[in-house]
Amino acid sequence: MLNDKPKLPSLSRRGLMQGSLSLAAAGLAVPAWARGQTLTHARRGFGELSGDVIDLTVGEHHFSTGGRSGHAIAINGSIPGPLIRLREGQDVTLNVTNNLAEDTSIHWHGLLLPFQFDGVPGVSFPGIRPGETFTYRFPVRQTGTYWWHSHSGLQEQVGHYGPLVIESEHAHHMPDPRYDRDYVLLLSEFTPRHPHDIARMLHVGEHYFNRQMTTVGDGSLTLEERLMWGAMRMNPRDISDVTGDTYTYLVNGHGPADDLEFMFTPGEAIRLRIINGSAMTFFNVRIPGVEMTVIAADGQEVDPVTVDEFQIGTAETYDVIIRPGDGSHAFVAEAMDRSGMGIASITSHAGHRATPPPLREPVTLTMADMGMGAMDHGAHGGMDMGGADAGEGGMDHSMRDASLLPDSVDLNAGVDMVAPMPVDRMDFPGLGLDTVDHRVLRYTDLKAANPNPHRMPERQLEIHLTGNMERYMWSFDGKQFNAVTDDPIRFGFDERVRVKLVNDTMMAHPIHLHGHFFELVNGAGMMNQPLKHTVIVQPGSSATFDLTANEPGDWAFHCHLLYHMHAGMMQTVTVRPFPEGEG
Template sequence: MDFRRRKLLQVGAAISSYFALPTLSLANTRKSNKEGWIYELTAEEATAEIVDGFQTDVLGFDGQIPAPTLRCRQGEPVTIIFTNKLKEPTTIHWHGLRIPIEMDGVPFLSQPPIMPGETFVYRFTPPDAGTFWYHPHVNSVVQLGKGLVGAIIVEEAEPVLFEEEHTLLLKHWHLDQQGQWKQLMIPRYSARMGTPGEWGTVNGEHEPVYSLRENATTRLRIANVDNTLTYPIAIKGAEAWVVAIDGNPIKTPYPLEQHKISPGMRLDLALHAPKQGEKVYVQYMKGRFPFPLCTFESVASEISSPASLPALPLNPVPDLDLKNASEMDFVFEWEGAISPTKKDGKVDSKFWLMNKRAWEGMNKNSIPAPLATLELGKTYIFDLKNVTQYHHPIHLHGHTFTVLELDGIKLDEPFHTDTVLLGKNGSAKAAFVADNPGKWMYHCHVIEHMKTGLMGYIEVV
């Protein structure tokens, strides 16, 4: 397989083709060399037809399901003018982006919560290209669960051109057959793998069908924006290559057999569209049995023969100083204690611990102590240990891990990620340079695990 990088011929034509993509809507934007990328975005109540023939009350960015896709470019400034039209506070976290702490979207830790009717301006310059996403960090079970999830795509500084590109947001909704909401969080499931939704969608549609031009070099950007489910992904009908994991290109692409994407995680695949009339299936594997997520049908095109698949340049992740690195242990486990009852008689569920601490919660007058305080510019190796039988995708804000070891096996080719998936009794060694000062949230991205204890933060000073 030849992964030689293709050169850009016409930048204007490339940008125009990006904004013509059929699978996701785009927010209101304008672009200028002086100001960079500027978006206006809202969060608001809306209705959407998620279950065919029925309307569901949802929460949507710009009132849309799926949310607008935000596109920008590596190394260029981005401004998002965000207005909260909800009836409760909210924020936006830019998942996977290494940006200043003031823009990270965690209430009280990095910014005040954005109150109803207020506008907050997010400004940052993304150093990395790749597939990322955005979501609130307030009332997360409800706000994410009811639809406040969207993709932010950072194009390469020197654009890498595929002839087709599709962004696929995977989410199961907690809806019945008439599109009415069921419980988003059931405590006995929160103490296990989380409360699963029952209505599967890609970009807000159940088993959608898209078209591909015959022979086209194709990039699939797949993001798991679900609260709970892990998707083991497989492709049928074409040979797909893994080219990026969690927004970060990998050094040596490899053929996809099956790849697990837990909540918060992403996967970029490259493939050639098959001959006209043939189909490509994106599948969710449950053991040996595939379940359909979406289908691509090849249609006639002007592309007479397949071109080489473009290669992705690596992101400028800081070089590790492993010789002088400090190691820290982080153990993720089940508390197994009786949950306390609050004054109003409701149970305050706490099921999960990180280094024997459950997240205490916080407000503007009370910020808990950090799990660790790190020295700015120093390399750290986090020894991650899951001593439970359930998956935990461990996400660190503001930094990029280099995974050195998984389940006791040293990797021949370490990879970069912002979310490390720990399987049943799984372990990992993940290193990074603590080069971004601030108080950075550090948590499991199964939202119910996060909300019932499996969250904390590290401080870089």
């Protein structure tokens, strides 16, 4: 549920730009672990905070799970940070104290609030300097399942994130009759590698962490297919940039070796609030033998949809209701590339662990993922994909054909592919899930439970997701983000715009717009297009949403894969003018 907007405090753009420039200097600060100081161990899992005033402290810690341990950033001493539970209609004050040797921030992911409190350094505020406390104040205007995380550098990777739940203002005296028990499950990763080392390794070789590359004789490709992919200097196993080779996948901060369990009493209905708080991982979520009824997406209620599995992109949230039978059931969050999984037990017997299924076979991309429309491997036929003399880098000119792009796209060295025939794939369940023999959620299944006031779009905007895998460059319309360059995407206040995202790359991208919900154009009725704040755009395809730009200010718009955003796939959205009396 969403309600009216408050008036906005003021903040100068000059101050924001100065703040963004200070981040570069802050990135040179030497952390405590590098200065030889002993770090305390962060707790696995999270406590809960609520009330009108909430205090959060960001600090350096050590973290370990399974056989991996290393430096981390914890909030109030835990990873993830505390569950923040708010109430619709309250005014909340959140005091965030920075005990790091570098700047930090918190972005309230999915929340509608004045842009100055959105928490993006260089876009909406200067950031929080070492030793300082920043106070966020805003009215709570919605309900649902959300999360929060750092938007400074690569801190998200090392533990700076946590869950957030907003209850209805009537929840304390009108319990939801649909369920008896309520759990939050936050999915993420841990690696002892420093995130800047990971970024450097990806620039050196985009396949650095991939141990599932196709090889001669493995039977995954025909000779014709192998020659075709080789000519394009691409690999059909480019599913995830960072994999289980270096990641341990976490559920509420617990790795598979930690034997995390969630208790229930037989006969109960359980609400699971599932949050993908990872840096780089799409998860395929299932509970073998237990069906899940999806009731909310990105915090917004949808008509119930019963499935056996769903894919959740980085930064998305789904709420499901389950009715498990007596015994123990494995909650499985399998990485999309199938290099590992996060695991927990949902059990009616304390101490009894469910046995998870084995990892499934690795996923292999198809021609549709290359932007060849609905063509499969066989449909490709004898199309000439080029050879050693066929265009730049051995790639056929048709794969970088500027005539396929609008004038707004800069075809440069940072763009190594143009999808020749991208099609809308809202009905695609996610890489690797199109061949399973059970029910899988698709965006086309989602319908808003509460009708949305609908207006026809006043204009259309097309944005291309672009990149160069070999150089590890990512961008929108061929342009990498620079916070100091004032060239935002502009919307008029309350303008209704249909936005088409075209993915010219071979990787799926979860695209997030701050400060707004948009409506997926997914085939639902005009009044029931589902509201989301993050949308997965499948490889070589398009996705379309309708946006009413009714939240004035400056907002981040980016791929939520952390290293893609860090490498340039980000832009600022500016909504102007401010309504009279605001700004």
